[in-house]
Amino acid sequence: MTEGNPLLPTREEHDMLGERELPAQAYYGIHTLRAVENFPITETSISDYPELIQSLACIKQAAALSNHELGLLDKTRTEAIISACKTLRSGEHHDQFLVDVIQGGAGTSTNMNANEVIANLGLEVLGRVKGDYARLHPNEHVNLSQSTNDVYPTALKLSACLGIMGLLEAMGTLQRAFQSKAIEFQDILKMGRTQLQDAVPMTLGQEFGVYAETLGEDIERLKEASSLMREINLGGTAIGTGINAHPEYSGLVCRHLSRIAGVELMTAPNLVEATQDCGAFVQLSGVLKRIAIKLSKTCNDLRLLSSGPRAGLNEINLPSMQAGSSIMPGKVNPVIPEMVNQVAFEVIGNDVTISMAAESGQLQLNAFEPIIGHSLFKSITHLRNACATLAERCVVGISANPEMLRAQVENSIGLATALNPYLGYDNATEVAKVALRDNRRVYDLVLESGLLSKQQLDEILQPGILTSPRMPLVHP
Secondary structure (H helix, E strand, O other): OOOOOOOOOEEEEEEOOEEEEEEOOOOOOHHHHHHHHHOOOOOOEHHHOHHHHHHHHHHHHHHHHHHHHOOOOOHHHHHHHHHHHHHHHOOOOHHHOOOEOOOOOOOHHHHHHHHHHHHHHHHHHOOOOOOOOOOOOHHHHHOOOOOHHHHHHHHHHHHHHHHHHHHHHHHHHHHHHHHHHHHHOOOOEEEEEEOOEEEEEEEHHHHHHHHHHHHHHHHHHHHHHHHHOOEEOOOOOOOOOOOOOOOOHHHHHHHHHHHHHOOOOEEOOOHHHHHHOOHHHHHHHHHHHHHHHHHHHHHHHHHHHOOOOOOOOOOEEOOOOOOOOOOOOOOOOOHHHHHHHHHHHHHHHHHHHHHHHHHOOEOOEOOOHHHHHHHHHHHHHHHHHHHHHHHHHOHHHOEEOHHHHHHHHHHOOHHHHHHHHHHOHHHHHHHHHHHHHHOOOHHHHHHHHOOOOHHHHHHHOOHHHHOOOOOOOOOO
C-alpha cells in the first residue's frame, strides 16, 4: 500500500481532510488509507478474522436488498452491491481489508473499509473505474440506511455465532475422545485423591468420564450464550433511534440477513438500549472463561497423572509428541496440555479486557467494541484450536498403567476407608495405623490379621464393588 511510488499507477481520492493518492488497483479507499496510518498497533488486520469480513458482506447485501425493496436503491446499484458482497463471502479480496483490529472510532474504520471495497468491486461489475463514486458511492449507496454503530456490533455478533459453531464442534470432538477413554478404562481400579492425599478407590474410567461430563456442561452453557448473539441492533443507525432509515427497514433487513447468513437473528426490542449495551459480549466472554478454566484444570490433571515416569504418579501415559529437552536425554514433556493451559490463561486475560471495555462505554455508544471483538475472536479461535489439538494429539493416544494403579490401591491407607464397612471402624483404624507406622500394605495386613480371606478381599477389590454405592457383600 505504498503511496507515491512513481512506478505504480495511482488514483486520487478526497475526504473532509483533503486529497490523497492510492494505488490505482486498490479496492480500498482514502478512509482505509488514513486508518492504516492512524492505527499501526498490532500488525493484525481485520482480514485475519474471515468470519468478520463475511459477516460485513452479509450485512451490506441484506441492506442493499432491503433498500431496493423499499424503493431507496435502484436495481442496477443493488445488483452491483450484491455481486460484490457475494465475491467477498466466497473468500476473495479479503487482503483489501487492511485496518488494524484495534482502532479508535467504535469500528468506523472497519465499516468504511468494507464500504469502499464493496463500492469498488461493484464499480467493476458496472464497467467503471475504481474510485468513480458518483456512480456507486461507499456512503451514499453501500452504507445507505446504516451507521457503523449498528453495522459493526451486528457484524461482531454474527461473526461470534459463526465462530462458536466451530468451537462447539471442536468441544464435541474432545468430549467424545474423553468418553471413549472412559469406556476403555472403566474396569481399571485406582486411588482417588483429595487435596493431593489418598482418598478412596475409583476407576480410571470414572476419572475420564468426569472430563467428558464437564465438557458437556460447558457445551450447553456456550449454546445458551450464543443465543444472546442473535439479538441485533441493525436498523438503529447512529444511536438506536433509526434516524435516516425507513420505518420498515429494521425488520426487513433482519429477515434478509438471517436468510443470507443462515443464522436466525432477531431485532432487539429497544434499539437505543441495544446500541449502547455490551452485556451479551460480557456474558459470552464469561462462558468462554469458564470453558478455559475447566479445560485448564483437566490439563493440570493429565500432567499430574502422567508425571514421572519414574519419580511421579505415572498412572497414565500421554503420547510422546517431541523431544522434551536440549540437555536431558530421553525426557518427554506434556507439551499439548501445557499449550492448552496457556490458551486458558489468554482467554482469562481476554475476559478482563472485555469486562473493562464494556464498563468503559459512555452514554449512547461504546467506543471500545473493536477490542471487545478482537478479544472475543481470539478466545473463540484459540479455544477451538486447543480443543481440536488436545483431542487429536493427546487424549486419543492416552494409555493406562493398570499394574501401577492396582499397586497404589493395595498400598494406600485410603483402602482402609473402603474396607471400613467390612472390617468395622476400630479394626480399619488399627490396620491404617500399623500400615503407616511400619510402611506396610493395607492389603497384606488385612490378610495377616485374618480379618478377611484372600478370596473375600479380592472380591471386595473389584471396581464395581469399591466404586459405587452398595451394601457390603461379606461381613466379618
